[in-house]
Amino acid sequence: xxxxxxxxxxxxxxxxxxxxxxxxxxxxxxxxxxxxxxxxxxxxxxxxxxxxxxxxxxxxxxxxxxxxxxxxxxxxxxxxxxxxxxxxxxxxxxxxxxxxxxxxxxxxxxxxxxxxxxxxxxxxxxxxxxxxxxxxxxxxxxxxxxxxxxxxxxxxxxxxxxxxxxxxxxxxxxxxxxxxxxxxxxxxxxxxxxxxxxxxxxxxxxxxxxxxxxxxxxxxxxxxxxxxxxxxxxxxxxxxxxxxxxxxxxxxxxxxxxxxxxxxxxxxxxxxxxxxxxxxxxxxxxxxxxxxxxxxxxxxxxxxxxxxxxxxxxxxxxxxxxxxxxxxxxxxxxxxxxxxxxxxxxxxxxxxxxxxxxxxxxxxxxxxxxxxxxxxxxxxxxxxxxxxxxxxx
Ligand SMILES: *Cc1c(COP(=O)(O)O)cnc(C)c1O
Numbered sequence: 001x002x003x004x005x006x007x008x009x010x011x012x013x014x015x016x017x018x019x020x021x022x023x024x025x026x027x028x029x030x031x032x033x034x035x036x037x038x039x040x041x042x043x044x045x046x047x048x049x050x051x052x053x054x055x056x057x058x059x060x061x062x063x064x065x066x067x068x069x070x071x072x073x074x075x076x077x078x079x080x081x082x083x084x085x086x087x088x089x090x091x092x093x094x095x096x097x098x099x100x101x102x103x104x105x106x107x108x109x110x111x112x113x114x115x116x117x118x119x120x121x122x123x124x125x126x127x128x129x130x131x132x133x134x135x136x137x138x139x140x141x142x143x144x145x146x147x148x149x150x151x152x153x154x155x156x157x158x159x160x161x162x163x164x165x166x167x168x169x170x171x172x173x174x175x176x177x178x179x180x181x182x183x184x185x186x187x188x189x190x191x192x193x194x195x196x197x198x199x200x201x202x203x204x205x206x207x208x209x210x211x212x213x214x215x216x217x218x219x220x221x222x223x224x225x226x227x228x229x230x231x232x233x234x235x236x237x238x239x240x241x242x243x244x245x246x247x248x249x250x251x252x253x254x255x256x257x258x259x260x261x262x263x264x265x266x267x268x269x270x271x272x273x274x275x276x277x278x279x280x281x282x283x284x285x286x287x288x289x290x291x292x293x294x295x296x297x298x299x300x301x302x303x304x305x306x307x308x309x310x311x312x313x314x315x316x317x318x319x320x321x322x323x324x325x326x327x328x329x330x331x332x333x334x335x336x337x338x339x340x341x342x343x344x345x346x347x348x349x350x351x352x353x354x355x356x357x358x359x360x361x362x363x364x365x366x367x368x369x370x371x372x373x374x375x376x377x378x379x380x381x382x383x384x385x386x387x388x389x390x391x392x393x
Contacts, residue, residue: 086204089218099125169197207337264307
């Protein structure tokens with residue numbers, strides 16, 4: 001005989017630990033079955049008047065409400081809204097601006113963000129000005145010009161510049177300008193933009209949050225109820241919502257974020273040190289290498305250096321490409337943040353469409369390579385690096 005059904009359980013107690021919240025925060029919406037993991041609610045619509053307040057999946061579904069509750073906790077934010085991709089999350093934020101508004105952005109911003117502003121939002125009259133946010137003398141522009149929004153990323157792609165988020169937030173707060181931080185490269189586990197003073201923390205959950213390279217997703221976290229209303233509106237009005245299945249996969253991934261990030265950090269630091277010791281290498285950038293230009297800021301605002309390593313191998317185009325093709329555990333692919341290692345050659349991949357002079361100006365030389373260091377055994381990754389290095393001699 002099955003035991004008598006119990007009353008609906010009270011919510012789980014709040015924890016202050018990332019590892020516990022990642023697994024227990026959020027609702028299950030499964031009190032009638034006792035399922036330990038919430039099922040996938042593959043439904044487009046809901047019966048009118050249900051206690052959860054659901055009506056139509058474009059404006060809310062248990063799978064993304066679960067994900068939202070968990071990510072808000074992990075980012076130490078009051079609210080979170082999830083989207084179909086990082087680019088959808090970016091679109092949601094920019095859709096709140098008006099014609100004539102100007103955004104101030106870090107000049108080394110993510111390529112797809114750059115393209116969206118240049119080729120889509122410009123048509124709607126939203127302007128953008130780029131400058132170097134590692135130079136505090138540039139912050140005076142924020143107070144003077146009062147942009148509609150300040151948009152930074154830290155660490156940046158692909159050069160892994162680290163921006164002092166608290167220092168930027170101090171200026172934006174004083175000027176009454178909202179600050180958005182794209183937290184994708186750092187991850188929620190290693191960096192908390194909201195605690196550092198940002199108004200919005202944006203994630204491409206495709207990367208470290210999900211961590212398994214099997215779904216796309218995005219999220220915007222905030223403390224502001226007003227911004228949250230705007231994000232919920234954008235989600236339903238622009239049709240930017242994730243699919244229930246992708247939200248379910250992303251939440252499953254988020255449950256192991258802490259463990260994965262610890263290993264990503266450990267492996268990437270060892271990998272960066274190993275690469276730095278190779279003769280002829282021009283530079284290796286990793287936020288937790290003492291040679292990093294913003295090492296002190298990285299130590300101050302990040303709990304670990306994350307899993308990305310960028311290096312200028314000092315090779316010409318042909319040699320760089322041969323080196324990358326000799327690697328066994330680093331397939332050449334865009335994206336990052338998955339359990340598997342990947343490599344990327346910006347000059348011929350992500351930045352191939354950027355004019356040569358422009359890409360050289362921002363430091364993207366023919367010998368520049370970016371590694372997403374996975375969670376494989378470090379000895380295998382270092383041995384792979386060594387054999388490819390020998391192979392091109
Ligand atoms: C990948 C990425 C995005 C875009 O996210 P998608 O999920 O690919 O749409 C935005 N910002 C950064 C820093 C990224 O790495």
